[in-house]
Amino acid sequence: MRRNPFRKYRGxxxxxxxxxxxxxxxxxxxxxxxxxxxxxxxxxxxxIFKENxxxxxxxxxxxxxxxxxxxxxxxxxxxxxxxxFMDINDDIANGTIATxxxxxxxxxxxxxxxxxxxxxxxxxxFFLPLIIIAYLVLIFGFxxxxxxxxxxxxxxxxxxxxxxxxxxxDFIIAQLGFITNSMFGIYLIKGSIFSFLAGSIIPYxxxxxxxxxxxxxxxxxxxxxTPVNILLGRLSLAQVGISLALSVAWAIALYAFSxxxxxxxxxxxxxxxx
Amino acid sequence: MHxxxxxxRYLSMAIKSKMMYRADWFISLAGLVVSNLIAFFTLYxxxxxxxxxxGWTFSHIVFLQGFLLVPMGIDHALTDKLWNxxxxxxxxxxxxxILMKPINPLFQMCAEYFQEGGLGEIVIGIxxxxxxxxxxxxxxxxxxxxPLIIGLLFSPxxxxxxxxxxxSIAFYNRRSISIMSGVYNIKEYGxxxxxxxGTAGVGGKIIYSVLLFILPFGxxxxxxxxxxxxxxxxxxxxxxSIPSSPYLIMGLIIAVSIIxxxxxxxxFKHALKSYSSAGA
Numbered sequence: 001m002r003r004n005p006f007r008k009y010r011g012x013x014x015x016x017x018x019x020x021x022x023x024x025x026x027x028x029x030x031x032x033x034x035x036x037x038x039x040x041x042x043x044x045x046x047x048i049f050k051e052n053x054x055x056x057x058x059x060x061x062x063x064x065x066x067x068x069x070x071x072x073x074x075x076x077x078x079x080x081x082x083x084x085f086m087d088i089n090d091d092i093a094n095g096t097i098a099t100x101x102x103x104x105x106x107x108x109x110x111x112x113x114x115x116x117x118x119x120x121x122x123x124x125x126f127f128l129p130l131i132i133i134a135y136l137v138l139i140f141g142f143x144x145x146x147x148x149x150x151x152x153x154x155x156x157x158x159x160x161x162x163x164x165x166x167x168x169x170d171f172i173i174a175q176l177g178f179i180t181n182s183m184f185g186i187y188l189i190k191g192s193i194f195s196f197l198a199g200s201i202i203p204y205x206x207x208x209x210x211x212x213x214x215x216x217x218x219x220x221x222x223x224x225x226t227p228v229n230i231l232l233g234r235l236s237l238a239q240v241g242i243s244l245a246l247s248v249a250w251a252i253a254l255y256a257f258s259x260x261x262x263x264x265x266x267x268x269x270x271x272x273x274x
Numbered sequence: 275m276h277x278x279x280x281x282x283r284y285l286s287m288a289i290k291s292k293m294m295y296r297a298d299w300f301i302s303l304a305g306l307v308v309s310n311l312i313a314f315f316t317l318y319x320x321x322x323x324x325x326x327x328x329g330w331t332f333s334h335i336v337f338l339q340g341f342l343l344v345p346m347g348i349d350h351a352l353t354d355k356l357w358n359x360x361x362x363x364x365x366x367x368x369x370x371x372i373l374m375k376p377i378n379p380l381f382q383m384c385a386e387y388f389q390e391g392g393l394g395e396i397v398i399g400i401x402x403x404x405x406x407x408x409x410x411x412x413x414x415x416x417x418x419x420x421p422l423i424i425g426l427l428f429s430p431x432x433x434x435x436x437x438x439x440x441x442s443i444a445f446y447n448r449r450s451i452s453i454m455s456g457v458y459n460i461k462e463y464g465x466x467x468x469x470x471x472g473t474a475g476v477g478g479k480i481i482y483s484v485l486l487f488i489l490p491f492g493x494x495x496x497x498x499x500x501x502x503x504x505x506x507x508x509x510x511x512x513x514x515s516i517p518s519s520p521y522l523i524m525g526l527i528i529a530v531s532i533i534x535x536x537x538x539x540x541x542f543k544h545a546l547k548s549y550s551s552a553g554a
Contacts, residue, residue: 029452033459040463043478044320044327047470051324058323180297185391189305196312206319 008105009113016083016114020121031077031126038073041201042066058205063142064232065203070134072200072228078127079162079223080191082115088174089183101266108255108262112167119163151233154240158227161247165222166194168254172261198224219254222247277381284385292390299390306394313339313465314402330467333409334503339465340402342495343395345426346461349433351392353384360441361451370551380438380542413505413520421524422498428531429494433461435534436489442538442545457489464491467500469510483512490530498523 020027049055049062060068088111091097100107138144147155173190177183195201197220204212204225215221226243229235235243292298317339321332330338359368372379412418440457444450463471468485471478485492500509501518508515516522 026449026452029456033452033456036456036460037462039477039481040466043471043474043481044466046474046478047327047466048320048324050473051327180301181294182298182301185298185302185305189301189308192309192312196316201312201316202319206322 006113009109012110012114013117013120016117017121018117020118021125024125027122027126031130034073034077035130038070041069045069058203060203060205063138063144066142067138067144067232068203068228070138071131071231072224074127074131074134075159075162075224075227075231076195076200077130078119078123079159079227080166080195081118081122082163082167082170083118084111084115084167085170085174085183085187085190087111087114088171089177089187092174092177093181093183106262107266108171108259111171112164115167115170116163145233147231148233151230154244155227155231158222158230158244158247161244161251162223162227164251165219165247165254168251168258169194169219171258172254175261175265178265194220194223198222199228200224203228216243217246219247219250222250277378280377281381281385284382285388288386288388292388302391303394306391306398310343310395310398310402328467328470328473329504330470331410333406334499335466336402336406337410337503338467338495338499340399340406341426341499342461342464343399343402345429345494346433347392347395347399349392349430349437350395351389352430353434353437354389354392355383355387356437356441357451357454358387359383360444360449360454362449364444364549365448367551369549373549379546380539410503412503413501418502418505418520421520422502425498425524425527428528431531431535432490432494432527433458435531435538438535438538438542442542445545445549460484460489461491464495468492468496469500472510472512479512486511490534493523493527493530498527 045065046062049057049065054062057065088097091100097107100110103110135146139146170190173186174183176186180186197215197218199215199221200223204215204221207215216225221243226247230240230243314336317335318332321327321335325331327335363369369379372382375382436457437454440454441450443453463481463485468482471482471485482492486497497509498520500507501520501523505518507518509518
């Protein structure tokens with residue numbers, strides 16, 4: 001009988017999940033900050049729509065735009081908060097990568113499951129209550145319709161694909177830790193580039209036409225634009241299918257590439273460890 | 275005088291330790307350029323559909339954002355290490371090392387690190403102002419520019435005071451970085467002309483008041499530039515308006531920044547008494 005290959009990673013998933021629960025008070029400061037940022041954006045767009053005479057801009061009314069910004073921020077709250085990047089950074093900086101590599105498990109998979117645990121932790125304690133509050137505001141304050149059950153399901157699938165895509169990106173970029181000490185700086189730059197290209201700051205509809213068609217095929221779309229548009233019901237069923245298929249393809253391709261990067265990295269570790 | 279001499283000693287040490295990682299210089303420079311380009315594109319794409327926000331065109335807002343980068347960069351370059359103290363250095367027992375030396379602790383905390391990224395921000399800010407400057411009209415002459423620059427030199431103290439105050443909370447509960455970052459990032463509201471919030475209902479009024487009276491980020495950029503770029507136009511505050519006088523705004527900035535720094539340092543001293551060694 002074959003043993004379940006995921007069994008040995010379950011501990012990592014559970015550990016980081018409990019970690020988020022234990023440190024929720026520290027995390028809440030960052031969540032409050034995200035909420036404040038969304039409030040600025042919503043007010044800024046209020047004045048843009050007001051200046052425009054309250055008409056639709058690029059297919060968005062003011063309530064729809066506000067919903068987009070709020071959902072994009074909340075989506076990032078659970079999908080972007082993986083721990084892979086900083087974990088690898090710590091492993092490299094403290095030298096604990098050597099012990100990690102001696103374990104009879106895949107370093108890549110260990111990082112993925114550790115990170116997934118904290119994503120799920122964030123989902124449970126921050127995302128769920130906040131999305132309910134957000135939808136109460138959107139439905140009663142902004143008079144928007146509630147999301148359809150099918151879209152909620154697709155949204156969750158899309159969100160987990162976003163985690164898979166981003167985790168591989170993080171794993172690959174974290175290799176830079178071998179050549180620089182300012183990983184926190186890279187982490188911030190990466191965050192701002194990704195959220196812009198993912199359409200989390202401004203929807204793709206506002207980009208020039210050439211950029212729109214270009215961006216929607218890149219992996220960044222899976223991180224923001226795709227899940228948000230799905231939940232808001234802005235995509236037809238066929239479009240949902242195509243976007244999800246693209247996300248799956250990118251998730252697999254980037255995972256394969258990150259395994260390759262891992263192989264290269266191990267060689268580097270030997271030369272560093274001496 | 276002693277402290278000035280000491281500062282340059284600290285500075286040369288900080289720069290030497292920075293030289294250990296050459297790639298860091300390049301990465302922090304690249305990061306700076308990229309994040310500012312993204313801010314620029316975001317602003318461009320979002321204001322593209324409209325002519326102006328409350329009379330401020332795209333060029334006006336770019337000028338405002340460039341202008342804001344200068345005091346922020348000054349503060350960033352000189353006092354960046356405070357973030358690390360809020361973010362766990364106190365917990366690691368670093369504070370014991372600081373308190374051993376017969377030098378002002380706050381001075382040591384700021385001086386032991388030099389963030390070259392701050393200089394980059396100042397340069398990018400000037401570039402932004404040079405790009406957008408020719409497209410807007412503004413007051414010229416000594417009486418417009420002198421108070422603007424004096425105000426600009428005092429306003430880094432506002433950022434500094436907010437950082438010192440929020441960092442000091444770490445003396446009570448070991449870490450304060452999320453509070454620090456939360457309060458500090460309210461500065462993002464100041465990147466747009468503050469008056470646009472005043473028109474957006476009760477919530478907007480609250481933001482507007484916080485920005486101008488409680489955490490006076492609006493005082494750093496919006497007020498002096500409103501006077502500079504729209505001379506003669508009265509500035510409407512909540513229920514009253516103030517005359518468009520460059521010297522009045524300059525005086526406000528000087529007074530507010532000195533008061534804030536005084537309060538922050540008093541709080542720092544008070545909080546330091548509650549510090550108990552982490553036992554490192």
